[in-house]
Amino acid sequence: MTAAPFPATLAPVKRISLLRRYFRRPVGVFALAVFALVVLAAVFAPWLAPYDPNHVDFALTHAEPGNGHLLGGDSAGRDILSRLLYGARTTLYGGVITCVTGVVLGVPAGVAAGYFGGATDRICSWISDALQSVPGMIVLLVVAAGTGQDFTVLMIALGVFLSPGYYRITRARALTVRREPYIDAARVAGVGTLRILRTHLLRAVYAPIIVQTALTAGLAIGMQAGLQFLGIGSASTPSWGQTMNDGFLNMLTYPLILLWPSIALGVTIAALAFIGSTLADLVSVRAEQPTRRARARVREALAAPASLPSGVASGGHEHAAADCALRIENLRVGYATDKGVKEVVRGVSLDAAPGEVLGIVGESGSGKTQTVFSVLDLLPPGGTAVADGIWVGGRQVGNAAERAKLLGREIGYVPQEPMTNLDPCYPIGHQLVEPLRRVHGLDKAAAKERAREVLVRVGLTDPDRVMASYPHQISGGMAQRVLIAGAVAGRPSLLVADEPTTALDVTVQAEVLELLRELRAEYGMALVIVTHNFGVVADICDRVVVMKDGRIVETGPVERIFRTPESPYTAELISASLDDTEGRDELDEAWERRGLAHAAGEEAGR
Numbered sequence: 001m002t003a004a005p006f007p008a009t010l011a012p013v014k015r016i017s018l019l020r021r022y023f024r025r026p027v028g029v030f031a032l033a034v035f036a037l038v039v040l041a042a043v044f045a046p047w048l049a050p051y052d053p054n055h056v057d058f059a060l061t062h063a064e065p066g067n068g069h070l071l072g073g074d075s076a077g078r079d080i081l082s083r084l085l086y087g088a089r090t091t092l093y094g095g096v097i098t099c100v101t102g103v104v105l106g107v108p109a110g111v112a113a114g115y116f117g118g119a120t121d122r123i124c125s126w127i128s129d130a131l132q133s134v135p136g137m138i139v140l141l142v143v144a145a146g147t148g149q150d151f152t153v154l155m156i157a158l159g160v161f162l163s164p165g166y167y168r169i170t171r172a173r174a175l176t177v178r179r180e181p182y183i184d185a186a187r188v189a190g191v192g193t194l195r196i197l198r199t200h201l202l203r204a205v206y207a208p209i210i211v212q213t214a215l216t217a218g219l220a221i222g223m224q225a226g227l228q229f230l231g232i233g234s235a236s237t238p239s240w241g242q243t244m245n246d247g248f249l250n251m252l253t254y255p256l257i258l259l260w261p262s263i264a265l266g267v268t269i270a271a272l273a274f275i276g277s278t279l280a281d282l283v284s285v286r287a288e289q290p291t292r293r294a295r296a297r298v299r300e301a302l303a304a305p306a307s308l309p310s311g312v313a314s315g316g317h318e319h320a321a322a323d324c325a326l327r328i329e330n331l332r333v334g335y336a337t338d339k340g341v342k343e344v345v346r347g348v349s350l351d352a353a354p355g356e357v358l359g360i361v362g363e364s365g366s367g368k369t370q371t372v373f374s375v376l377d378l379l380p381p382g383g384t385a386v387a388d389g390i391w392v393g394g395r396q397v398g399n400a401a402e403r404a405k406l407l408g409r410e411i412g413y414v415p416q417e418p419m420t421n422l423d424p425c426y427p428i429g430h431q432l433v434e435p436l437r438r439v440h441g442l443d444k445a446a447a448k449e450r451a452r453e454v455l456v457r458v459g460l461t462d463p464d465r466v467m468a469s470y471p472h473q474i475s476g477g478m479a480q481r482v483l484i485a486g487a488v489a490g491r492p493s494l495l496v497a498d499e500p501t502t503a504l505d506v507t508v509q510a511e512v513l514e515l516l517r518e519l520r521a522e523y524g525m526a527l528v529i530v531t532h533n534f535g536v537v538a539d540i541c542d543r544v545v546v547m548k549d550g551r552i553v554e555t556g557p558v559e560r561i562f563r564t565p566e567s568p569y570t571a572e573l574i575s576a577s578l579d580d581t582e583g584r585d586e587l588d589e590a591w592e593r594r595g596l597a598h599a600a601g602e603e604a605g606r
């Protein structure tokens with residue numbers, strides 16, 4: 001069977017920038033519109049303000065709104081609306097100075113502390129902690145007194161006190177990113193430190209900095225108004241804080257003077273807070289999860305028969321659904337990408353009977369893992385699986401929630417990387433006993449006894465020592481045996497093993513396969529093994545499914561596939577295994593173990 005031509009990419013999904021996603025949030029849009037009005041009012045104040053904000057007209061003292069003065073007059077006989085419009089300029093100017101100071105001080109310090117660690121980190125963190133522990137308002141009053149109430153200097157000082165916010169967020173992000181393999185790769189490739197900081201680190205922190213700026217601006221504007229309320233700043237420079245002070249002094253007799261600047265201040269700070277929280281939501285949620293709409297589009301594209309050419313399903317079934325340990329019918333898996341919906345598993349149908357060993361083989365990226373991950377519900381966040389049916393133990397469990405109930409019970413799973421699949425924080429015993437207690441309801445003593453029993457069964461002869469060990473204290477081969485023990489401890493009817501021998505050396509590989517073979521016979525469970533290694537297929541599998549580009553190109557009994565592969569791709573894969581001496585030796589040994597003619601492998605290779 002050969003793969004029919006098939007579009008790998010279905011309905012296009014447009015790249016959605018942060019800005020566009022922002023504009024899909026009504027609260028964020030409303031907040032941004034309000035803030036934009038404040039900015040416009042500040043920029044066009046000279047044209048919008050009906051009067052000079054410092055012009056005094058005694059007739060206007062404490063005047064009610066009306067007579068050409070929309071918001072009335074203040075205690076000095078000045079037009080309140082004009083002062084508020086000009087005050088918006090002062091407010092925004094102060095906010096910008098504070099945020100720029102915070103970014104300039106906090107971001108480079110955070111990047112350096114997170115990236116270099118050690119003394120740089122300790123010194124920067126100490127300064128940041130010290131700044132946070134100092135009573136900022138009192139220091140600002142001292143700065144105001146010492147600088148002749150210079151507003152710009154005051155706002156810079158405020159920025160210094162708010163810079164730890166930027167520092168902490170940047171340091172935390174830099175600490176995470178510096179451990180990424182691409183940073184090591186860049187360093188090994190000879191990329192200079194400054195360039196790494198500029199290209200990799202700063203890029204990683206820019207989104208949280210935008211969020212932090214929206215929140216810091218709100219905070220700065222509030223504190224600035226507080227300082228002006230206390231009388232700091234030039235009387236000739238209109239500001240909301242000053243007008244509030246005036247209103248406060250006359251609150252009982254002329255409450256409107258206090259009301260207008262309070263509304264202006266409250267609305268501006270609230271708008272910034274909503275902008276900040278909307279951005280925070282988008283930045284954090286987006287990094288982990290695609291939107292519900294994107295998922296729906298993938299699901300729609302995978303489910304739409306119009307997007308799938310006829311005869312798309314690949315593979316087939318050997319057994320009736322009720323007799324299968326696992327049966328998958330027409331499985332499709334897709335991801336939303338910048339270029340569209342990428343279909344990585346395209347109409348796969350397969351099955352495995354109880355006691356049967358089914359190998360899923362194919363080159364890297366052929367969709368093997370995505371196929372079994374769909375059954376195990378382990379697809380990464382962007383992945384969506386759609387199938388005409390999934391059966392486990394003869395029961396239809398198309399629904400993810402139904403399958404979830406079988407995990408750890410009917411379905412066992414042996415992952416690819418033994419070491420990374422054990423939690424380094426807990427001893428092995430704890431990691432085996434907990435699932436037995438939670439999933440199987442065993443009491444502690446019974447769970448420990450069962451854990452000991454399976455550890456011995458998988459060949460770990462000193463179970464108490466293994467159970468007391470942490471993952472870093474055991475070898476890779478032992479870790480894989482521990483994971484197999486955990487997977488079979490619940491006596492599953494289906495064991496899925498994803499490249500169970502890839503991370504192990506050749507001798508241990510053979511032992512692990514032997515163990516799986518014995519366990520399969522003992523428990524009568526079906527074994528589905530994902531592998532790119534034909535040696536493993538020849539060694540243990542009864543039947544094999546060959547995958548390429550998300551489709552099954554061939555399926556059949558192992559001996560037949562090796563003797564007379566129908567697909568040129570299968571022949572090519574087998575031949576590639578024979579080209580490699582190690583692979584050929586493995587195949588030869590496997591054939592010998594099975595008591596099959598050595599020539600079979602050679603035929604396929606030709």
Ligand SMILES: Nc1ncnc2c1ncn2[C@@H]1O[C@H](COP(=O)(O)OP(=O)(O)OP(=O)(O)O)[C@@H](O)[C@H]1O
Nearest residue numbers: 335344362363364365366367368369370371380382
């Ligand atoms: N999170 C993801 N987003 C987009 N595409 C993905 C994602 N995870 C996997 N894929 C794609 O799915 C395809 C199949 O991946 P899969 O892991 O099933 O391959 P595989 O056959 O198991 O190969 P390997 O042995 O290398 O893991 C690949 O093209 C891969 O790029």
